[in-house]
Amino acid sequence: MDSIDKIAYQADENVVISARGLGFRRGERWIFRGLDLTVRKGEFIALVGPSGAGKTTLLSCLCGLLQPQEGEVWVRPNAVANPQQPRACRRHFGIIFQSLNLISNADLLTNVQCGRLGRYGFLRTLLGFPGNESCEAYQLLADLGVGADPYKWVSEMSGGEQQRVAIARALFQSPALYFADEPVSNLDTYYAGRVLGLLRQQASQLGRSVCCVLHDPSLISRWADRTIALHPDDPSAWRMRDVRPQAKELQGAGL
């Protein structure tokens, strides 16, 4: 680890989260190794690569759900609270899971409001959530087209609707960092654009950051600033690419 490098990225006010020399191993097989990634405020980073390349694993390492065997993840104290207190840190991480992980035996509104569990103590949420916020949660549901009946159970919704509920939960949480694992995999073109547009807006207008696993190249070039591509066979063959300038040129050319 180069200490000068460390000082450099920690001095940069805009760096929210930074991974240095990250390596994760399942059994004997390294998923990725020596991976460096720096996420700044307002950035939208797309994680790409074929199935089994380790995109979800990388995302889990970044948001602290998995412990990497090598390297470290540094989280800016001012941007994302104090990393010495894991709970205070984690509530600034909004995660949209690939398997959604919604509470299927609870209504949509409760699920969305669970996004803010980290802000309150146990006693505050023991008998329900603060009532003045439920309207905000409902508006997010309506915004994503699942507001028809906010008291329906999640188990009564279709897959695409459940995915939008999971996205609403993350948006309601309003975290400093979004980790989204294929957030639009079950959505039609309209809602895919709408969801990514909302995430892009969170980044560009509110200075939050987005790390998002995406497959569709047209969506990547439209919404992402940078991509990090993982290789399924070679753990150290990851590479970073800027995609935003190219997209701007295309827009300038009238495409």
Next chain:
Amino acid sequence: MSDSNPQEKSRPLSSDPMPRPHLPSLPKRPWYERLNALNMTLLIFLLAVVFSGFFVSGSGRSVNVIENLSRFAQDFFPPDWSVLDRTAAALLETVVIAILATFFAIVVSLVLAVGAAQNLAPSWVVISIRMGLNMIRTVPSLIWAVIAVVAVGANAVAGVIALTFYSIGYLGKFFSESFESMNMDVARSLRGIGADPLQAFQYGIWPHARPMIWSHSIWMLEYNIRSASIIGYVGAGGLGLQLHAYQEYGQYDRFATVLICILVVVTSLDFLSEWIRRRIKRRTDRNLSH
């Protein structure tokens, strides 16, 4: 539109099979891989059934089973309905004992079950709580009733205490097994976005465990009504005192009245619990109909 491009036509159509130089053959599975825990359990149980058959034998005398039973059954009919009002009062006491005992047992068991679930508590807590629950279960309800009668005297309070302890042994085990069968992903993901352990339990595990918890609790209530009619034999309130007296004096027609009353209560409770379970299940399974 596609006609305008001559190159499009020369491509192989999808009906042309692609040349496949090598097709993998399905790998054979060795027979011993089928010996998983479930199949082994079945095998061992069947062996146990066969061996148990050798150890059980009757008295060896020739007995007229039909005559014995019919002589006994004749004493029960017709039931003597004159004791119905006395039975109803005792039945009410029985139900009250069962309801209170089940309530106290649910409250205590929920706390104990969290500690006895391997996915929620450290292993030393799990082992010690399970040992305690096993010890509670070892003691039959009638013995609990004797202990309670010794402690607080021959009344309904003794019945409540006895059945509470007895039920904790079962509900603690059932509840902890319900918690262990839960998918931990939701709770873990809530922890991942900042929820504390209690919040993760309340919102990540409890909604999924709740149908099973209620189902077990209703079963326990039904079981307690049956138990509560026995513990009166040793003086812990309820129908048991009557049953004991009628049995002692050979008044089996009155005994039959009491049994029929218990049957009515237990059967209606069974219908009620079945209805509730179906309602719960219908709501949780509705996503399958999509």
